[in-house]
Structures are given as C-alpha cells and as structure tokens.
Amino acid sequence: MTRTERTDESREARSRVVVVGGGFAGYNAARSLARAVGDTVEIVLVSPTNYFLYLPLLPEVASGVLEPRRISVSLADTLPRTVRHAQGEVDEIDLAGRSLRWMDPEGRHHTTTYDRLVLAVGSVHKLMPIPGLSEYAHGFRGIPEALYMRDHLIRQIDLATVTDDPEERRARCTFVVVGAGYTGTEVAAQGVLFTRDLARARGLGDDAVRWLLVSRGRVLSGLDEHLGTTADRVLRDRGVEVRTGDTVEEATADGVRLRDGEVVPTRTLAWCVGVRPDPLIEDVGVELAEGRVVVDATLTVPGHPEVFACGDAAAVPDPGRPGKYTAMTAQHAERQGKLAGRNVAASLAGGRLRRYRHRDLGFLVDLGSTDAAANPLHLRLSGLPAKTITRGYHLLSMPGNRLRTATDWVLDAVLGRQSTQLGLVRSASVPLDSSSPEVPHHPRMPFPPERSAGDREATGDRS
Numbered sequence: 001m002t003r004t005e006r007t008d009e010s011r012e013a014r015s016r017v018v019v020v021g022g023g024f025a026g027y028n029a030a031r032s033l034a035r036a037v038g039d040t041v042e043i044v045l046v047s048p049t050n051y052f053l054y055l056p057l058l059p060e061v062a063s064g065v066l067e068p069r070r071i072s073v074s075l076a077d078t079l080p081r082t083v084r085h086a087q088g089e090v091d092e093i094d095l096a097g098r099s100l101r102w103m104d105p106e107g108r109h110h111t112t113t114y115d116r117l118v119l120a121v122g123s124v125h126k127l128m129p130i131p132g133l134s135e136y137a138h139g140f141r142g143i144p145e146a147l148y149m150r151d152h153l154i155r156q157i158d159l160a161t162v163t164d165d166p167e168e169r170r171a172r173c174t175f176v177v178v179g180a181g182y183t184g185t186e187v188a189a190q191g192v193l194f195t196r197d198l199a200r201a202r203g204l205g206d207d208a209v210r211w212l213l214v215s216r217g218r219v220l221s222g223l224d225e226h227l228g229t230t231a232d233r234v235l236r237d238r239g240v241e242v243r244t245g246d247t248v249e250e251a252t253a254d255g256v257r258l259r260d261g262e263v264v265p266t267r268t269l270a271w272c273v274g275v276r277p278d279p280l281i282e283d284v285g286v287e288l289a290e291g292r293v294v295v296d297a298t299l300t301v302p303g304h305p306e307v308f309a310c311g312d313a314a315a316v317p318d319p320g321r322p323g324k325y326t327a328m329t330a331q332h333a334e335r336q337g338k339l340a341g342r343n344v345a346a347s348l349a350g351g352r353l354r355r356y357r358h359r360d361l362g363f364l365v366d367l368g369s370t371d372a373a374a375n376p377l378h379l380r381l382s383g384l385p386a387k388t389i390t391r392g393y394h395l396l397s398m399p400g401n402r403l404r405t406a407t408d409w410v411l412d413a414v415l416g417r418q419s420t421q422l423g424l425v426r427s428a429s430v431p432l433d434s435s436s437p438e439v440p441h442h443p444r445m446p447f448p449p450e451r452s453a454g455d456r457e458a459t460g461d462r463s
Contacts, residue, residue: 014042015348018100018114020090020280022047022075023055024333025311025340026120027399032341033118034080041348044112046086046102050075053142054398056330056366057405059183061146062153063190063368064417066408068143073400086112090121093284095304116306116344119284119293120337123275123312123328125432132251137271139432140183148425149270153191155421156267157198160208171265173199173208176256177272178248180215182365184272185231188213189367192238198419211240212264218244222327223363226380230373231365271432275328277313289315290325297355299340308344310336319357332358334397364390 019030022045030045037043051072060066075085088110092101099113125139138152139145153175160172175195177188192211199208213219213235219242220228235242243258248269250257255265277291286301287294292315293301299316301307310316311333315325326332335358343353362376364386372386381389391409395402 014040015115016042016044016113017116017118017344017348018112019043019045019118019120020047020093020100021120021122021278021311021313022049022052022085023120023122023311024330025122025314025337026118027052027075027079028334028337029118029120029308029310029341029344030083031079031399032338033344034082034341036342036345037082037348039082041082041345043083044086044114045075045079045083046088046090046100046112047075048087048089048105050085050087052078052399054394055141056182056397057394058140058142058146059186059190060366061143062140062149062187063194064150064419065190065412066405068147070401070405070408071398072143073398078400086110090280093117093280095285095307098306114306116347117308118340118344119281119301119307119309119313120311120333120340121278121280121313122333123277124279125271126274126276127432128273130248130251133248133271134432136251136253137178137269137432138427138430139271140187141275144425145430147422148427148430149187151421151423151425152268152427153195154198154419157195157202157204157209158421160199161202161204167265169204169208170210171255172267173204174210174212174264174266175268175270176212176214176248176264176266177270178214179272179274180213180217180219180221180242180244181272181274182220184213184215184270185219185235186366186368187270187272188240189231189235189238189371192235192240193368194417197417201416201419207239209239212243213240214243214246214248214258216245216247220365224375224378224380226375226382227363227365227373230382230386231367234367234371234373275312281309281313292325298343298353299336299356300343300353305347308340310340316356319355320360326356326358331361364393366390366394 019026034043051074054071057071061068088102088104090100090102099111101111103109156172160169163169177184188211195209218228219232247259248256249259251269255263257263281293293309294315295301295309297317299308299310312328318324318326339356346353364374366372370384370387372390374381374386374389376389
C-alpha cells in the first residue's frame with residue numbers, strides 16, 4: 001500500500017465536520033473545534049472568500065483610514081492546518097442525506113457529506129419595499145462595498161469640483177445614510193471627516209459637504225443611553241444632520257424623498273438599516289424563529305443532534321432575557337462559534353455539551369478622529385480614553401494583521417489620506433439585493449461591463 005493510499009484511507013475513517021460560513025461564528029467554530037480535536041477529525045470550512053472579514057473596521061476602509069487587506073485575515077494563515085477551506089457558496093443542504101452542495105468560484109458544483117454540520121451562514125442586508133431603493137442605494141457588508149464607497153465619495157467630490165452648476169455641486173456634496181445603528185453611525189461619523197478633508201483640499205470650502213443620518217429611532221437605539229447620546233453629540237458637532245423619527249420614502253437617480261415630503265438632492269444613499277439571516281436557511285427544512293434557526297441552549301438544532309447553528313443565523317436563547325433570543329452582534333457570534341466548536345467535539349467524543357452563557361462586557365463605537373464612545377464593564381467613557389480602549393479592543397479581537405492595522409492608524413494620524421480612485425468595483429457589482437455580502441466571481445456571475453458616462457446618465461447609475 002502506498003503512502004497516498006494510506007493517507008486517503010485514514011481520511012475516510014475520520015469523522016467529517018462541515019462548517020458553513022467564515023464570519024465571526026464560523027471562523028471561531030472551526031478554530032475552536034480544530035484546537036479541541038487536532039487531526040483526529042476532518043474539518044471543512046465552506047465560505048465564498050479565503051479570508052475572515054473583521055467587519056467592525058469596515059467603515060475605516062471606506063473612509064481611507066485602513067487598507068482592505070488589514071481587516072481581511074487569511075484563513076490559511078490563521079486557522080490550524082487541519083481545517084480545509086472549500087471556497088464557494090452553499091446552495092443546497094440535505095439533512096436526511098447528511099450532505100450539502102456548493103459551487104466554487106468557477107461555477108462548478110461539489111457535494112460534500114458530513115457527520116456533523118455547523119450552520120454559521122451569517123446575515124445579509126435587510127431590505128424594505130421602498131421605491132428605487134434596490135436601484136439607487138448601496139449597502140455596507142463587505143470589502144467590495146467598502147471599496148466602492150471609498151471611490152464613490154472621492155468621485156463625488158472630484159465631480160463637484162469641476163462642475164459649473166451650483167445645484168449639481170450641492171447634490172454631489174450631499175450624502176445620505178439611512179440607519180443609525182452601529183454601521184450607519186460609524187459610516188456617517190467617519191465619512192463626514194473624510195469628505196470634508198477632500199473638499200477642503202480641492203478648494204470647495206469647509207461648509208460644502210452635507211451629511212444626513214436618517215433613522216426611525218434614536219442613534220444607537222437599543223444600546224446603553226451613554227453610547228447613543230455621545231455619538232449623537234459628536235455627529236451634530238461635526239455638522240451631520242441627525243434626522244431621528246424619519247425615513248426615506250423614495251429613492252431616485254437625483255435624490256431621496258423623506259417622510260415629511262422633503263426632497264434631498266444627492267448622488268449618495270448608503271443603506272445601513274440592519275440585517276436579516278441569510279436566505280439559505282429558509283430552505284433547510286428546520287424550525288425558524290424570527291427568520292433564524294431554532295436551537296437549544298447547547299446550539300443544537302432540535303430533532304437533528306448532528307446539526308449545530310450559531311451566529312446571526314441562529315435563534316439562540318438569551319439566558320439574560322428569558323423568552324428572548326441573543327442579539328445579532330459580533331460579540332455573540334464569536335462566543336457562540338467557540339462554543340459550537342467545543343460542543344461538536346464533545347458530541348463526537350460522547351462528552352457533555354455546554355449551554356450558552358454570556359456576560360455583557362460593554363460596547364464600543366469608533367467615531368473617527370479622537371472620538372469614540374464606550375462602556376467597558378459599564379464604565380462610561382468618551383473622547384480619547386474611549387478611543388484608546390476601542391482601538392485596543394479591536395487589535396486584541398482581530399485574529400491577525402494587528403501590526404499592519406496599528407501601522408495604518410499611526411500613518412493616518414501623521415499623514416494625509418490618499419485620494420486615489422482605484423476603480424476596482426463599479427456600482428452594478430455591489431447590488432443592494434445581493435444574497436451574500438461577498439459574491440464570488442465566476443463565469444456564471446460575471447462582473448458587468450463598464451458603461452460610458454452617457455449610459456450612466458441614462459440609467460441613473462451614480463458610480
């Protein structure tokens with residue numbers, strides 16, 4: 001028997017665990033499982049990209065503070081070598097046959113069987129039936145969208161500089177963000193600083209830029225009041241128009257119409273309203289609650305002891321709020337992922353499964369420059385102390401690229417930001433209704449061809 005044959009035979013004898021999703025939950029599930037079982041179990045991680053995206057720092061990519069590779073942490077470089085990455089999108093799960101089908105970046109389909117399955121597919125944009133929303137708004141869930149947003153902000157200021165029409169100039173210098181949660185608040189806070197610097201450098205003046213943050217509720221609603229109050233104050237001090245209790249009723253190529261009837265001329269509409277579980281789970285055939293997979297306290301799917309779910313796609317009972325499910329946050333996803341990995345290992349070894357418990361350690365919001373809001377261990381901080389805590393937390397939480405990220409922060413503090421348009425991602429390549437924040441590029445899903453300026457004008461493409 002050859003060495004290769006012995007290796008294949010050994011692989012066949014091992015149990016196989018498939019983790020679907022490479023976000024906070026899936027990444028940590030694969031890593032904790034690998035550490036628990038070593039090479040005694042075959043672990044396959046299926047995700048559309050070969051990196052883990054540290055989503056909390058995405059606004060800093062869009063505003064030119066960080067390069068995109070800083071928050072794109074390589075799976076191969078940071079996960080144990082026992083984890084095998086299958087790059088692709090899962091499109092079918094057969095619970096009865098314990099198998100799943102996935103498509104690789106070149107459009108080829110593969111079928112993989114499993115002994116244990118971890119569903120950590122995460123979430124996608126939450127859409128609403130607003131006329132023109134899917135055509136003219138852009139979301140904020142992945143590297144392509146952040147790169148597009150960065151280029152778009154620079155482009156609007158550049159085009160505003162050369163136009164002789166004052167109405168067009170005002171529209172291009174007006175930026176509307178819908179949703180005052182984590183993402184929307186940080187996009188507005190970082191974006192106003194970035195575009196104001198761009199406008200000043202191009203001679204447009206400090207007051208040329210206008211930002212609106214539109215939200216049904218207060219800023220950072222649902223979090224500690226200190227965080228929302230601090231963020232609201234910082235935004236208003238920077239000149240951001242915070243429109244709470246308001247919403248967008250219609251989006252067009254030339255602007256948006258708000259609930260009160262006001263029409264705001266703009267070429268920029270950032271949709272940061274929230275997220276919903278990935279639609280993949282709707283067809284799995286398990287019980288759902290609030291669109292999420294129902295699990296017990298051990299993250300096991302009832303009726304399917306071989307299936308675990310965690311993160312945004314799982315309705316995990318919140319021990320601190322009886323009758324409620326844990327919030328769709330990175331903190332919960334990371335902790336649940338780690339527990340899912342440990343419980344899968346325990347289930348394979350016949351051990352005891354642990355229940356999900358958590359302790360609220362506080363929240364952090366980075367508001368750009370030297371501003372931030374934080375309540376670590378319920379200690380209310382703002383300004384530079386909060387900023388120091390916030391950046392320290394991010395560096396500790398990132399599974400890689402810490403030194404490179406810290407270096408970018410230092411360079412941003414002492415040097416001006418670069419304003420080069422890379423043109424790598426065009427508007428049509430980041431549709432708001434995409435089912436996944438990271439869509440692989442393959443022959444069946446080609447990036448659309450670039451269009452001329454005349455085509456963009458005719459179709460309302462504001463790229």
